[in-house]
Amino acid sequence: MVSVVVVAVGRRHGASASPVVIQRLSSPSSAAAPPENDGEAELKRMKSLFKSKPKTPVDLVRQTRDLLIYAERNAPDTREVKREDKMLELSKLLRELKSILYGNSETEPVSEACAQLTQEFFRENTMRLLIVCLPKLNLEARKDATQVVANLQRQAVHSRLIACDYLEKNLDLMDILVLGYENTDMALHYGAMLRECIRHQSVARYVLESEHVKKFFDYIQLPNFDVAADAAATFKELMTRHKSTVAEFLTKNYDWFFAEYNSKLLESTNYITRRQAIKLLGDMLLDRSNSGVMTRYVSSRDNLRILMNLLRESSKSIQVEAFHVFKLFAANQNKPPDIVSILLANRSKLLRLFADFKIDKEDEQFESDKAQVVREIAALEPQDHP
Amino acid sequence: MAQPTEQAPKRTTYPLDPTSYKIVDEIGRGVSAIVYKAICIPVSSTVVAIKAIDLDKSRTDLDSVRREAKTMSLLSHPNVLRAHCSFMVESRLWVVMPFMSGGSLQSVMGCSYPNGLPEQCIAVVLKEILHALCYLHGQGHLHRDIKAGNILIDSNGSVKLADFGVSASIYESNYGQGSSARRPMLTDLAGTPYWMAPEVIHSHSGYSFKADIWSFGITALELAHGRPPLSHLPPSKSLLMKMTKRFRFSDYEKTKTSENKKFSKAFRDMVGLCLDQDPSKRPCAEKLLKHSFFKNCKGTDFLVKNVLQGLSSVEQRFRGYKLQRLASMNRSTDDDEEDDEGYSFTKQRRISGWNFNEDDFELDPVFPTNKDEDTDILKQVRFGGETVFRNRGGDSLTSSSSSPGKTIDTQLGDQKVKVGSEMGNNSGGGEAEIGGGLQRAEAVGSLLILKKSLDVQRQNVRNLIVLLGGGESLEVSREEQLMQVIDGLKVELEREQKKRFELEMELEFLKLQLSSPSE
Structure with a gap:
C-alpha cells in the first residue's frame, strides 16, 4: 500500500x-477478466x-x-x-x-x-x-x-x-476540409473539423473568400441527408459567426451571392433546402451588422416576388420564416416605387393572408410585427412613377 | 472497450430515392413519424424499416434532427441500431434502418409478457444493452432515452438500442467556455419522465453518463414488471414523487428481501446499484457488465427460443394496437406527449395501465390518509408488490422463482391505497423536504412542479366528484365554473384535433399505399 x-x-x-x-x-481485455x-x-x-x-x-x-x-x-x-x-x-x-x-x-x-x-x-x-x-x-x-x-x-x-x-x-488545409463534402465517407468528419476551424475569424475569412464558398450551394442539396444537413450547419456558421467579416463579404459579393442564394436555395425544389435557406436569410438580414445589405435586399422586386411565393407555401414553418423577411420589405420607410406597386397590386390578397396567419404558440412579438405589416400595407398610397 | 466492428466489411450502399423502396406495411406511428416495413428492391430486396419523420409537423428543431442523423450514421456497434441512409422525400425525412422483426421489447411484453419477462431473458437483454452503453459512453454519447420501447430485437435474437432522437454528444455541448477544462455536463431536460434520473430532473446541476445508468435500472424494472415504476401516475406526478421521496430507491435493500423471492439477489442488487440517488455512486456500464448478475448469462439464442417463439409479427401487433387505440379513443387520457417512434408502441401499455387505475379510482375513491404511505409506495415501485410473471410453458424459472403461485391481488390493494396516500403526501410532505437546506433555485423548481402536480390532482378530484354525481354539492364560484367549462372545451378541442390529425395521417397512409409501385 x-x-x-x-x-x-x-x-x-x-x-x-x-x-x-x-x-x-x-486495457479492456485485462478489465474484462473474471469479477474480482x-x-x-x-x-x-x-x-x-x-x-x-x-x-x-x-x-x-x-x-x-x-x-x-x-x-x-x-x-x-x-x-x-x-x-x-x-x-x-x-x-x-x-x-x-x-x-x-x-x-x-x-x-x-x-x-x-x-x-x-x-x-x-x-x-x-x-x-x-x-x-x-x-x-x-x-x-x-x-x-x-x-x-x-x-x-x-x-x-x-x-x-x-x-x-x-x-x-x-x-490555410490550404481548409480546402481539403471543404472538399470533403464531396466524399460521403469523409464528409461528416471533415465537416465537423471545418466547423471548429472557422471559429477562428481569420480562417473563416479565408474560406469565405475562397472559390469553395460557392460549392456550399450544392453541398446543401446533396441527396444524403446527413451530409447535406452538415454542410448547411457549416454554411450557417460561416454566414453568421463573425459579424464584421460576414458584413464585409456580403457587401463585396452581393450580386452573385444573392443571385445564387435566391435561385439555388430559396427557389429550390427541395423542401428542407428552402426551409433552411429562408431561416438563414432572416438571421442574416436581421443582424444589425448587415443593415446595409438588408436595405439593398428589400429594395429589389425580384426578391420580393420570391418572398411572396414563400409566404404562400403550404408549410407553416416556411411561411413563418418567410414572414420575418417579408416584414422588412413592408417596414422599409423608403420603399422604391416598384415595390410599392407590387404590394398595392397584391394588397387584398396579402391582407387576407395575414388575417388568418397564426402560429401555434402565442408570440407577442410576432403579433405586433404582423399588425405593423398590416398597417403598412393598408396605408399604402399609389405613387406616380417618376 | 475494444471495438468489435472495427474492421467492418464495406457497407452496402442503400439508394437515396423513395422509388427504390416498396412499402409493405406500417409498423409504428408517433406524433410526427410513421415507421414502415419496406423492401429495398435494388439491394437484393432486403427488408428494411423506414422511419418517415414529417419535419413540417415535428416540433424538434432541425439542428437536433441533424444531430440524430449524424449520430446514427457514425455509430457502428452490433448492439446499436444504425441508419443505412437518410434522405428527404418532400417534407419527410426517411431514415432507412435494418428491420428488426421482433419489434421493441415493450411491444413484445405488451403482446405476450404483460407482467414482465423471465429473469434469465432480462439478463440477456440487459447485457446486450450494457455493451451498447459501453460503446456509446466511450464515444462520448449519452442515449438519454433508454427504455424497453427503444430496445429492439431481431429474429435471430440480436438486441439493439434504438432511437437517438434525444441523444446528446457530450463533446458537442459547450464545454470549456471560460474556466479551462471542466468536464462537460449537459443541462437540458430530455428523455421520458418515468425513466429519467433525478439529476436530469434537477437539470440545472448538470448530469452525465450516469443518467443513462439510472434509466437502465428503471428499464430493468420495466422488463421485470412489464411497465416502469410509477407509470400509473401521469408523468409530471412521477417526477414529483421521485424528487420528494428520495429515500424510496436508496433503502431499496432493506424491505426487498423479505417480500420478494421472485427475483434473484444478484438482480436486485444490480438494479439497486443503478438506482442510487447519487450519480457518482452508480457504477459505469463497463463495471456493471462485471456484476455477478451477468456472470452465467445465456446467449442471445436463448431469446429466440424463449421470447420470440409464438410471437405475432410486428405488423400484426401494430394492427391490433391500432384497433385497440381506436376503441379507447373516446376514453382518452391525458397521457404524456412523448412521440413513440422507432417502432415502439409505447402507449398501449401505458394507457391500459391508466385505464385500470382509473377504474380502480372510480370504484373506490380513497381520500387522504396518513397511513404508512412510504411502505405502500415502496412496494409499488420495487419489484412490484408481488407482480408475478406467469410461468410460461417451458420456462424453467430456476431457483429465483420460488413462489409462482402468487396472484396480483396484493397489487390491487396497494394501488388503491397508493392513490390516497400519495395525495396526503403531496400536500403535506412537500414542504418538509424543501425546508431541508435546499438551494433557492432548486426549491422554486420543485415548488413549480409541485404546483403543477397539485393542479393536475385538483382536476382529477374534480373529475371524480363530477363522476360520482357530487358536482352540485361542491360550492364553486361562478368564475371557477366558467373556467371549468373552458378547460373542458379546451380538452375536447384538443381531442378533436388529435382525432382529426390521426384520420388525416390514416388517409395519407392509405394514399401512400395506393401510390406505391406495388399492387
Whole structure:
C-alpha cells in the first residue's frame, strides 16, 4: 500500500512540474477478466501501472506523428500485416490523445497535460498529417481524430489559441476540409473539423473568400441527408459567426451571392433546402451588422416576388420564416416605387393572408410585427412613377 | 472497450430515392413519424424499416434532427441500431434502418409478457444493452432515452438500442467556455419522465453518463414488471414523487428481501446499484457488465427460443394496437406527449395501465390518509408488490422463482391505497423536504412542479366528484365554473384535433399505399 501512495504523489508532482505522466488507460481485455473484489482490482491496476512505461503527452503526440508519416507513405497493400499493426497502434494513440483532452469516465482532463499536448501537436505538422491520412483510418479512429482536432481548436496555451496561429500558416488545409463534402465517407468528419476551424475569424475569412464558398450551394442539396444537413450547419456558421467579416463579404459579393442564394436555395425544389435557406436569410438580414445589405435586399422586386411565393407555401414553418423577411420589405420607410406597386397590386390578397396567419404558440412579438405589416400595407398610397 | 466492428466489411450502399423502396406495411406511428416495413428492391430486396419523420409537423428543431442523423450514421456497434441512409422525400425525412422483426421489447411484453419477462431473458437483454452503453459512453454519447420501447430485437435474437432522437454528444455541448477544462455536463431536460434520473430532473446541476445508468435500472424494472415504476401516475406526478421521496430507491435493500423471492439477489442488487440517488455512486456500464448478475448469462439464442417463439409479427401487433387505440379513443387520457417512434408502441401499455387505475379510482375513491404511505409506495415501485410473471410453458424459472403461485391481488390493494396516500403526501410532505437546506433555485423548481402536480390532482378530484354525481354539492364560484367549462372545451378541442390529425395521417397512409409501385 505504501507504494500506492508514492505513485499518487509522484503523479501530482508531475502535474506541477513539466512533463505530465499520463496513466495509460487500463486495457479492456485485462478489465474484462473474471469479477474480482475492488481491493484486488485496485492492486492489479497498480501493478500494471508499474509495468507499463508511462507516457507523456509529448511522447504520445510524437509517436502519433511518426505513425502518421508511416501511414501516409505506405500504400495499403505494402506488407499488409505490419501495416495493420501500425494502424492499430495509431488508433490506440488517437484514443489516448482524446482521453487526455476530454477525460474519461473516471478522470477529468488536466489542463497542464492538455497544454503540453497542444503545443507539441502544433509545433510540427501533425494536424496536416492527420487530415491527409484520415481516409486511411477506420471509423472509430476517424471519429477520435475528429474530436481531437476539434478540441485542439479551443485549447489556449499561455492564453493564446495556437491552433489559430498554425492554421493561418496552413490555410490550404481548409480546402481539403471543404472538399470533403464531396466524399460521403469523409464528409461528416471533415465537416465537423471545418466547423471548429472557422471559429477562428481569420480562417473563416479565408474560406469565405475562397472559390469553395460557392460549392456550399450544392453541398446543401446533396441527396444524403446527413451530409447535406452538415454542410448547411457549416454554411450557417460561416454566414453568421463573425459579424464584421460576414458584413464585409456580403457587401463585396452581393450580386452573385444573392443571385445564387435566391435561385439555388430559396427557389429550390427541395423542401428542407428552402426551409433552411429562408431561416438563414432572416438571421442574416436581421443582424444589425448587415443593415446595409438588408436595405439593398428589400429594395429589389425580384426578391420580393420570391418572398411572396414563400409566404404562400403550404408549410407553416416556411411561411413563418418567410414572414420575418417579408416584414422588412413592408417596414422599409423608403420603399422604391416598384415595390410599392407590387404590394398595392397584391394588397387584398396579402391582407387576407395575414388575417388568418397564426402560429401555434402565442408570440407577442410576432403579433405586433404582423399588425405593423398590416398597417403598412393598408396605408399604402399609389405613387406616380417618376 | 475494444471495438468489435472495427474492421467492418464495406457497407452496402442503400439508394437515396423513395422509388427504390416498396412499402409493405406500417409498423409504428408517433406524433410526427410513421415507421414502415419496406423492401429495398435494388439491394437484393432486403427488408428494411423506414422511419418517415414529417419535419413540417415535428416540433424538434432541425439542428437536433441533424444531430440524430449524424449520430446514427457514425455509430457502428452490433448492439446499436444504425441508419443505412437518410434522405428527404418532400417534407419527410426517411431514415432507412435494418428491420428488426421482433419489434421493441415493450411491444413484445405488451403482446405476450404483460407482467414482465423471465429473469434469465432480462439478463440477456440487459447485457446486450450494457455493451451498447459501453460503446456509446466511450464515444462520448449519452442515449438519454433508454427504455424497453427503444430496445429492439431481431429474429435471430440480436438486441439493439434504438432511437437517438434525444441523444446528446457530450463533446458537442459547450464545454470549456471560460474556466479551462471542466468536464462537460449537459443541462437540458430530455428523455421520458418515468425513466429519467433525478439529476436530469434537477437539470440545472448538470448530469452525465450516469443518467443513462439510472434509466437502465428503471428499464430493468420495466422488463421485470412489464411497465416502469410509477407509470400509473401521469408523468409530471412521477417526477414529483421521485424528487420528494428520495429515500424510496436508496433503502431499496432493506424491505426487498423479505417480500420478494421472485427475483434473484444478484438482480436486485444490480438494479439497486443503478438506482442510487447519487450519480457518482452508480457504477459505469463497463463495471456493471462485471456484476455477478451477468456472470452465467445465456446467449442471445436463448431469446429466440424463449421470447420470440409464438410471437405475432410486428405488423400484426401494430394492427391490433391500432384497433385497440381506436376503441379507447373516446376514453382518452391525458397521457404524456412523448412521440413513440422507432417502432415502439409505447402507449398501449401505458394507457391500459391508466385505464385500470382509473377504474380502480372510480370504484373506490380513497381520500387522504396518513397511513404508512412510504411502505405502500415502496412496494409499488420495487419489484412490484408481488407482480408475478406467469410461468410460461417451458420456462424453467430456476431457483429465483420460488413462489409462482402468487396472484396480483396484493397489487390491487396497494394501488388503491397508493392513490390516497400519495395525495396526503403531496400536500403535506412537500414542504418538509424543501425546508431541508435546499438551494433557492432548486426549491422554486420543485415548488413549480409541485404546483403543477397539485393542479393536475385538483382536476382529477374534480373529475371524480363530477363522476360520482357530487358536482352540485361542491360550492364553486361562478368564475371557477366558467373556467371549468373552458378547460373542458379546451380538452375536447384538443381531442378533436388529435382525432382529426390521426384520420388525416390514416388517409395519407392509405394514399401512400395506393401510390406505391406495388399492387
